[in-house]
Amino acid sequence: MPKQHKLPYNFYAADAKEVAQSLLGKILVHQVDDLLLKGHIVETEAYLGEHDLACHAAKGKTERTKIMFGKAGYAYVYLIYGMHNMLNIVTGSEGEGQAVLIRAIEPLENITAKTDGPGKLTRALRITRAHNAISLLGDKLWLEQAPTIDNVITTPRIGINNCDQEWKDAPLRFYNADSEYISKSK
């Protein structure tokens, strides 16, 4: 019998911005064989869908991005710069193309590598493109409830270059001000 996990927030009804903030402090778990790799989420970014020009969904629905247009609570994992896997969680209603990028976690169990950046955390958690389109309600990758973070800092998103200033500057990155595991912004 596979375990049934619940989302720590109503991802279906909420937009990516709400979910990104609510995810800070929650626990991300990845089961690899008999090992549970666990970490507290300390940094996230919201991608708001088709109208958000920094979001992959803005380019329309393609083979790569179709998972973002699907049901909330699924993982969207893609490869960037030829070598780094990015972990996102789809939010909102079907067809909106919203997702939250997990940028950094604080190691809790069975994690030795660095996790202070989106490419690093997927490597530490052993998450790859093979995890694309898997459900966060299943028994492979899931989220656990934990107290919400109060001391949150909001900034523009990282690595957004080729779009209107309005979307480069949009304050959609959130991190736990008390954590030492935050990615370095440039």
Added chain:
DNA sequence: CGTCAGATTCTCT
């Protein structure tokens, strides 16, 4: 300290 290029491969034009 800081800035900069190279790694490396998938996706869309």
Added chain:
DNA sequence: GAGAATCTGACGC
């Protein structure tokens, strides 16, 4: 064929 929601190590000051 370009460019990408990044990271690291090398160099210069």
